Amino acid sequence: MGDSSMKRIKEKKEELKRKSKEECLKKKYETLSGIPVEILYTPDDLEGFDYSKDLSSPGEYPYTRGIRDNMYRGKLWTMRQFSGMGTPKQTNQRYHFLLERGQTGLSVAFDLPTLMGYDSDHPRSQGEVGKCGVAVDSLEDMETIFDGISLDKISTSMTINAPASILLAMYVAVGEKQGVPSEKLTGTLQNDILKEYIAQKEWVFPPEPSIRLITDIMAFCADFVPKWNTISISGYHIREAGSTAVQELAFTLADGFAYVEAGIRAGLDVDTFAPRLSFFFNSHLDFFEEIAKYRAARRIWARHIRERYKAKKKESWLLRFHTQTAGCTLTAQQPENNIVRTAFEALAAVLGGTQSLHTNSMDETLALPSEKAVQIALRAQQIIAYESGVPNTIDPLAGSYYIEWLTNKMEEEAEKYFKEIEKRGGVLKCIEVGYFQREIANAAYKYQREIEKKERIVVGLNDFIVPGEKIEIPLVKIDEKVEKEQVENLKKVRQKRDNDKVKKRLEELKRAAKGTDNTMPKILDCVRCYATEGEIIDVLREVFGEYQEPPMF
Amino acid sequence: MVKKRVFMERKIRVLLAKPGLDGHDRGIKVIASALRDAGFEVIYTGLRQTPEMIVEAAIQEDVDAIGMSILSGAHMTLFPAVLNLLKEKNADHILLFGGGIIPKEDVEKLEKMGVGMLFTPGAATTEAIEYLNNEIPKRRKEEKIF
Numbered sequence: 001m002g003d004s005s006m007k008r009i010k011e012k013k014e015e016l017k018r019k020s021k022e023e024c025l026k027k028k029y030e031t032l033s034g035i036p037v038e039i040l041y042t043p044d045d046l047e048g049f050d051y052s053k054d055l056s057s058p059g060e061y062p063y064t065r066g067i068r069d070n071m072y073r074g075k076l077w078t079m080r081q082f083s084g085m086g087t088p089k090q091t092n093q094r095y096h097f098l099l100e101r102g103q104t105g106l107s108v109a110f111d112l113p114t115l116m117g118y119d120s121d122h123p124r125s126q127g128e129v130g131k132c133g134v135a136v137d138s139l140e141d142m143e144t145i146f147d148g149i150s151l152d153k154i155s156t157s158m159t160i161n162a163p164a165s166i167l168l169a170m171y172v173a174v175g176e177k178q179g180v181p182s183e184k185l186t187g188t189l190q191n192d193i194l195k196e197y198i199a200q201k202e203w204v205f206p207p208e209p210s211i212r213l214i215t216d217i218m219a220f221c222a223d224f225v226p227k228w229n230t231i232s233i234s235g236y237h238i239r240e241a242g243s244t245a246v247q248e249l250a251f252t253l254a255d256g257f258a259y260v261e262a263g264i265r266a267g268l269d270v271d272t273f274a275p276r277l278s279f280f281f282n283s284h285l286d287f288f289e290e291i292a293k294y295r296a297a298r299r300i301w302a303r304h305i306r307e308r309y310k311a312k313k314k315e316s317w318l319l320r321f322h323t324q325t326a327g328c329t330l331t332a333q334q335p336e337n338n339i340v341r342t343a344f345e346a347l348a349a350v351l352g353g354t355q356s357l358h359t360n361s362m363d364e365t366l367a368l369p370s371e372k373a374v375q376i377a378l379r380a381q382q383i384i385a386y387e388s389g390v391p392n393t394i395d396p397l398a399g400s401y402y403i404e405w406l407t408n409k410m411e412e413e414a415e416k417y418f419k420e421i422e423k424r425g426g427v428l429k430c431i432e433v434g435y436f437q438r439e440i441a442n443a444a445y446k447y448q449r450e451i452e453k454k455e456r457i458v459v460g461l462n463d464f465i466v467p468g469e470k471i472e473i474p475l476v477k478i479d480e481k482v483e484k485e486q487v488e489n490l491k492k493v494r495q496k497r498d499n500d501k502v503k504k505r506l507e508e509l510k511r512a513a514k515g516t517d518n519t520m521p522k523i524l525d526c527v528r529c530y531a532t533e534g535e536i537i538d539v540l541r542e543v544f545g546e547y548q549e550p551p552m553f
Numbered sequence: 554m555v556k557k558r559v560f561m562e563r564k565i566r567v568l569l570a571k572p573g574l575d576g577h578d579r580g581i582k583v584i585a586s587a588l589r590d591a592g593f594e595v596i597y598t599g600l601r602q603t604p605e606m607i608v609e610a611a612i613q614e615d616v617d618a619i620g621m622s623i624l625s626g627a628h629m630t631l632f633p634a635v636l637n638l639l640k641e642k643n644a645d646h647i648l649l650f651g652g653g654i655i656p657k658e659d660v661e662k663l664e665k666m667g668v669g670m671l672f673t674p675g676a677a678t679t680e681a682i683e684y685l686n687n688e689i690p691k692r693r694k695e696e697k698i699f
Contacts, residue, residue: 112574112625124603127630128574201576201600241579328579332674365674366654441582448583452677461675475656478626551599553585 009042016040032286033244035409041401049404054299058394062302064295064407065395066353067318072391076104077349078356079381080157082324084109084134085368086482087489088144091134094371095149101375102382105356107157108145109133110167115202117163117541119534120486129483132368133159137490138530142170143177152180156187157232157322157356162204164191165213166533169524172225176528188229188278188322191217194255194427198436200237201549204537207428209544213519214259215266218273220520229278231259232322238436239282240328242444245293248282249410250417251436253300257418258427260309274305275315283345283352284326290345291397292406294321294352300411322356323349330365334460335473338362343380350384351397357381367475434552441553490532497530505529506539513543565689566616570598570607572635575625580652584620587678593685604634611639611647617689618648618669620681628655632663646696648688652676 020039029037038045056062059069068074081098083106084091095106111133113125119137120129129135136142146156151174160167168189172182193210196203203210214231221228235252243251256277263273279297283290301319305311325345330338339362346359359377361369369377384390397403424430431437450456457463509522519540526536569585571578578600589595596614598607611619623631632651639645650669660671670684 112627116574118574124574127627128625131626132624196576201578202574242583367656441579441586444579445583445586448587448678452679471657477656480629549599551597553582553589553595553597 006044010044013038013040013042013044031245031289031406032284033246033289035246035289035406035413041405043401045401045405046408054404054408055398061306061314061317063298063318065398067298067320067355071353071394072350072385076385076391077354077381078105078155078322079103079378079385080105080107080322080356080358081374081378082107082109082157082159082358083369083374084111085476086130086134086478087485088134088136088141090130090482091145092147092149095145097371098374098378099149099154101378103378105155105157106149107358108159110158110160111135112202114163114167114533115160117204117533117537119532120483120490122534125483127483129486131478135482135486136167136170137486137532137534138493139170139173139527140489140493140530142167142174146174146178150180151175151178152184157190158187159190161190161193161196161200161202162210163533163537164189165217165520165523166527166536168217168221168225168228169520169527172524173527182225184227185225186227188232189217190232190234190280192231192234192255192280194258194431195234195237195252197431197547197549198238198251198255199241199243199440200234203547203549204541205544206547207431209540210547211262212266213540215262215268216518216520218263218276219266219268220518221276222268222272226276228276229320230273230276232278232280233259234280236280236282236324238440239284239326241440242328242447243440244443245284245286245289246410246413247417247439247443249293249297249300250414250421252279252281253297253304253414254418254421254427256301257304257308260305264309270305270309270311271313271316274309274311275313275318278355279319279321281321281323281349281354282326283323283349285329285341285345287344287348288397288403288406289410290348291352292403292410294323294349294354295395295403295407296410296414297321298353299407300414320355322358323352323354324358325349325360327360327364330360330362331458331461332365332471334466334469335362335366335471337460338364339376339380342377343384346380347384347388347390350390351395353395363473363475366471367477370474370476372474434550437552493530493532501529502526502531502535506531506535509536510539510543513540564592564594565618565685566594566596566614567618567620567685568596568598568607568611568614568616569620569622570602570610571600571623572602572604572607572621572631573623573625573627574601575623575627576600577624578622580624581620581622584622584652584678584681588682588685591682593682604631604638607635608638608642608644612642612644616647617692618650618685621649621651621653623651623653623655626654628653628663629659632668633666636667646692648685648692650681650684652681 055064058066112128233256235248239248302317361373361377363373505526512522652672
């Protein structure tokens with residue numbers, strides 16, 4: 001492009017900007033995360049843009065355009081609804097329902113006692129059993145959850161963090177019972193304790209032993225479960241806790257770098273474990289900002305892993321990710337509108353090149369999803385996949401001045417945060433002093449004030465309200481009997497098993513935890529003889545201690 | 554009632570608490586900031602408080618109200634537990650209110666038991682501020698009569 005035509009483009013844009021100050025509906029235009037947005041983007045916003053350096057072909061470094069050279073023509077994203085409720089039996093029924101409806105992967109939602117490492121009969125579990133996920137106490141529960149589902153035919157993601165080793169061990173043991181060797185198992189453990197301290201807050205142990213448990217898993221999987229994603233480094237919860245898109249991107253990747261550094265410190269070669277790290281992002285409502293976020297994430301990860309951590313394998317450079325549409329964008333008012341919100345968010349994830357996707361159900365601000373609601377949510381994915389034409393071509397928005405500018409901007413802003421985190425002493429130090437927590441809480445409060453001042457419109461909530469509306473969708477309620485049933489089952493398991501063997505295995509685990517042996521094989525021995533999750537956690541808690549967060553707001 | 558409240562004009566003191574195992578603290582932190590900015594004295598307990606810890610802290614801090622946030626579905630266990638402890642300890646002058654994912658029929662049941670206003674998804678922080686500004690002076694007055 002000649003200098004004079006570039007000059008004309010610039011002049012025209014300046015003119016539009018001037019006019020827009022007087023004639024536009026709103027005083028300021030910005031992305032959901034507060035990045036100012038111009039009325040028009042033109043070639044001069046991409047000065048120095050270099051296709052081969054900044055984008056390159058899909059499947060090539062730095063992977064901005066996607067991780068595979070045939071993207072969705074070769075393989076669609078995995079349709080994976082996060083699901084779990086009540087007893088293991090109820091959850092098994094829901095899984096069969098979802099698979100019959102065309103879901104292509106499983107994702108287990110555990111209840112709070114399981115996430116926190118308490119058995120269902122622990123006093124702290126009272127009132128929580130089976131409420132926001134499925135209750136798992138022993139291997140028997142996992143056998144029931146996967147009854148009639150062959151573990152060599154499906155991949156399973158498990159949202160579990162502090163007790164991740166135990167649930168992975170149970171999954172491996174279910175495989176053994178089904179005759180599926182661990183080498184054939186595919187799936188993902190969330191196992192991202194850093195974002196628990198930062199946002200989701202389901203921790204048990206202090207950071208140091210938690211990281212040790214994670215590196216134990218990485219080493220064990222490299223040898224025995226080579227197709228397993230050992231960590232799903234998660235921005236989802238950071239965003240749900242109220243962060244901006246930039247904070248989600250930056251804090252998540254910073255966590256990722258911290259795990260890489262921990263692996264290297266534990267004596268592992270980066271190329272042995274980095275290919276098994278995966279990511280998990282949120283898809284919020286600012287359509288283009290989300291797409292830019294995913295593209296920037298791939299590019300940042302590739303650059304850092306290759307240049308900073310000197311990984312040599314291509315597989316180490318790839319950022320593969322799962323996406324969940326944003327629960328925090330759903331409204332309890334006019335819940336049917338959530339179908340529309342979720343569809344846009346899902347489309348952004350697909351345009352951003354996700355490997356796997358969960359679409360929220362319209363009723364999730366009110367209860368766990370009903371069959372009807374989850375079916376519609378899954379259908380949204382299938383409509384994008386089979387009707388919209390969007391997956392036909394790779395990264396179709398590349399080259400858009402706005403998208404490329406915004407992708408660059410996200411990267412720039414994330415890099416600023418990396419420097420700030422470094423300056424403050426690194427990720428663990430930032431957690432300790434509450435830096436991330438405070439940044440997120442401030443962003444959440446700002447967002448809420450904007451809604452209350454009507455600077456931000458949420459349809460059906462602060463505008464377009466239907467006075468006196470009645471909720472007309474069916475809502476799932478978890479029966480209080482679930483807790484009783486689960487506690488009785490647990491009692492039976494404790495009676496049936498060889499309790500001397502359980503005691504011996506738990507002792508062996510304690511020795512490993514106190515020393516430096518890998519804890520994973522010992523935990524596997526424990527679950528094989530039906531030691532419960534709570535019993536195993538108790539042993540580890542005794543050795544490792546417990547984490548306490550200083551309360552702040 | 555042994556405790557005399559001489560400072561009628563004192564600021565409204567609220568203890569905000571996360572009971573049970575639930576770690577979702579976005580809502581309670583937003584409410585904490587909003588109440589603070591509206592001139593309340595706010596004490597936030599942090600996560601994973603048992604009903605006993607909450608009631609103990611409320612009495613020691615001499616608060617006017619306890620606000621509990623529960624998004625995990627354990628509300629029918631935890632609200633009654635705190636309510637009963639307040640009665641047991643002769644501290645039921647303290648208002649117990651809250652918020653979270655609580656179905657309508659449960660809201661009605663809990664309010665019948667004596668729990669104050671429960672704020673569900675979409676509620677504005679101004680609603681909670683207004684509620685406390687109306688409710689607490691009323692309660693302080695009643696208490697003085699006794």
